[in-house]
Amino acid sequence: MSSPKKPESPIPEATSAPKKTSRRQFLKLGSALAAAAAAGTLSGCVGQGSTKPLSKADNLAVWRSGTGQPYKVGEIKMPGVCDLPGPFKKTRFPDPDKYKNTEQVHGLCQLCSSICGITGHVKDGRIIKVEGNTNDPNSRGKLCARGQSALNHQYHPERLLHPIRRVGERGEGKWKRISWDEALTELAERLGKVRDSGDHEEFAFHQGRNRSKDAVSNFLRAFGTNTQLNHRGLCSAARRAANLTYLFESDWDLGDYENSKYVLNFGSNMFEAHQGHIPGAVRLQRGRFNNGAKLVTFDVRMSNTAGNSDEFFMPYPGTDGAIALAMAHTIIKEKLYNAEFMATWSNATVDEIWEQVEPYTPEWAGQLSTVPAADITRIAREFAAAAPRATTMCNRGSSAHVNGYFNDRAIGLLNVLVGSVGKPGGWCWMFTGGYDNKRFKPPKGAPKPKTKSLLADPPEFILANRWNTMRVGEIVYWYLAQERAKLQVYMTYNLDSPMTWPEMNVTKNVFLDEKKINFHVCINPFFNETASFADMVLPWTTYMERWDVDARGAYNLKPYLSMRRPMIKPLGEARDVRDFFPDLARRIGGGMEEWYPEDQTVEQYMTEFTKDVPYDADKYDSPMDFLEKVGAYEDPDQAKYYEPYLVPLTEKQLAGSTVDPETQIITKDGKGIGILQGGTAVVGFKTPSRKLEVKSEFVARVARNQDVTDLVASANSKGSNRPEHHKPYNYEVSPWPIYMQIEEHLGLDSDQLVMTSFKWNVHNHGRTANLKWCSEIVHSNPAWLHPDTAKRFELEDGDWIEIIGYRSKSVDRCLPSLNLGSGEIQDKLQIPVVITKGIHPGAIAISNSLGHFEYSNVAQAKKDAKLSGQSAGMNPTGYRDPDWERNMWWQDDSNGDRKKWQRNTGNGWAQNHVLPISPDYISGQQAFNSTVVRIRKLS
């Protein structure tokens, strides 16, 4: 059975180590082990296997099958490793066998919120390639650079694979591994105590991004807390609130770019980063190439979208609303509006609107924005001429401002005036932001608890939770710091708040204070900055290892449904919340267990969830079989959501209804169901007036904490009164789209600028710097300055500056109860500059995404782990990633010496050191782009 010939020794000769243990000693040890009773308790981690001896044929077959074909390419044998030209350049590319006999598993990317459809090629239990799923109706088989880097994420050498518990002080960095059993036992005990205390809301679940909404909601509801926090305020609250003001039905506009002739873009960077990035970008480019659609962009900075537009203007930060209102002025003044549409579907007359916009002349806007008045006028004319196949597009560029809500209200008005709302090629939306949840429902979960959560619904913010839940994420740590709330257990999930929340030092200090956060458990696939401040970290699955039913705003304007499914088993001990929440709930007990049937697997749950998905019985066995083979469902018979307001009411709907003779609103059982238009009963808009709410009485009234029950009843879609605890916070808010001047932008000192932020096309806000392919492309983010500005400060490319950030005067005036003040924030930032004409002279731009102090050596740009500054357990030989060693060229070896710093080296700078907590009192939007900063040149 064994080979007669003595095999060659595999050990190289003459490795020199003093006092080696000899083979004889090992034999002695072995005998002692065998003899000692200890042998029983020291069984190995694998069994003995079959008793059948390996035949020589078996043996050979094993080694043959085990050799590195077909992935072996030169010296590098890894899937997910890019072999660049050089001494190890690929010699067999493309490898013709690489994708033969792979299993293809469909899923959904989750490296940003667009959730593009993906297909994993799986071979020998490993994913060897991830590409776009062409069946996905939204993303249509396209992926961005982040999505293409999926394997960097999945098989990252620094993935966290075990539960860990701190053994030192919080934040000290001393940990031990624990078992899941230990982790869940401790968590259950702590959460049980929260329930026993009766203060259920002192258990907070804080998600960075959550695509397992059903599973998370069920757990939190079963527990009895409403403190589910998200990052909505740091993302899109103002835009959503503006859309909801007009529509009530939806917070998300989905421009029909593919069929458009004119796209007027206010600061959206659709080509690089957007909640609908790939689906939107694909259609926008098709619209341009197929219809000759014109793309005009206003942006403070030349983003890739701006640079690729037909025309690009650089306005002063925060003046998008002024430009839009001046365009509205032109459109009305020159009678370019759609009179019929306005008369039918605007709740304010053209004359009433003119009264509002008359002062907003192009000259006035030109002065404020620095965009020539003649261009504003010309573009207004062009936009109106292209209508109804014309739409605006906006996102954080216009909305992440102190005046963001009003900017987006003003931009929305343009679509109303030209009558492109809901029209093919125009400004559209959908009745759902995901799959059709009336048609497809998750298995029944626990009911919503009645507890009041101050953190989830802070009383100062008027619209944040009026239609949908839009948490004001950026004030969470400030509330805790001010002792307006405290947490017994804080569960963070896919959250990177130390890197992405404003005022990093506030976040850090709160994290470290056990009186404010008694226990912090972090759920993440990597040891990120949030984990470094936790008491316990649980290893989470990647999006290629878990289940979800999911969808996003559908740019086809009809709802779809996709499935994320595990392509492989989770690595290590990683587990998804779908897998361990039931176990945790049962351990907590007290009735929680009732919501988790003992015998239901996650797959069975998903089967029930998708049981109503139609499928072709000739081709597939079941809805699950269909989703497994295709990945997504879109109803071929469903019409696009064009002009939904024109849908006639049926006789059945009209039976028993009444019509208000003055407003023509049709009401049934006290609730609005439609409107009479030209003698026809149609659904209309799902707003109080059943028209587009150019003038919003709802907003004006809720701002004053007045009762809006009548308006909500008429809208019969969304909307609510502000709850009792909001009562002390009353405001006068204009019901109209108006221009709100950002106070602190007036009269700046000569060394002050407005700081704006942006995202790269290869990164999301805080979770992609660990991907080596993406970080090779972008790892450094000097501040952008215009040449004129640089001249004023006597700066040259590569010089360093110090930045001081200021809190907002506007925010402080509107929200005195927050005690933020308007002074300097604590941290300062030292950063080099890059001088470019691609930024407004009054602004300074710094990207987010970079400057990590945890989150893997890749994110910290450390080629040599020795530089990580964590000496405990340092292993100088470390892991070897030949690709990293060969291609990682951007390590910063200057050791903090600015003179030695080389351009384009290092891991960048985190802007949030000098970004103030700056929430808009109306929507709760964090003003990422309004910060006044003072800069000084460093010697």
Added chain:
Amino acid sequence: MGHEALAGVAKLFGLLLLRELETETLRSLSDPVLSEILKGSGITMPEESELEELAADFFEYFVNPQQGAPLVQSISEGGSYEGDPARDVRKIADAAGVELDPTHLMGAPVDHLAVELALWSVLVERDRSAAVEFTRRHLVWSLPRLRDNERQGFYGNVCRVVADFIEAIGKAS
């Protein structure tokens, strides 16, 4: 001759590298004869009171992802989990009828050195040439990783002795 004994040693080392030292294991190894031999081999068994501190060392030396330290062949050779070594080990285990149950492996990848030592212990009793080949392909990679002199204390010693062991079994083949 001696393969059974060496198989037992490989199992023990696999166990020590797979998971934190626990009271039960410590007590078993603290048998006076055994602990004397372990000491002679270079491993002094710690006191029970040191276990918590040792668990933190274990994390730093073998688990802490930021250090890139896990003793995993795919990482060591290719910079990512689940490289070719993982696939190869899985195939070898399959052929040998050895089930690599993730629960018993405490989530360790199949090409973690601990698992490879355990698999070697099965192979060496069955087919010496397979064990030799296995040493070459799936144990030797760890020598530079184990030989680094920055690991201290108990686990520093374990690493050095495991390296000696791999050298010894390699040379003897």
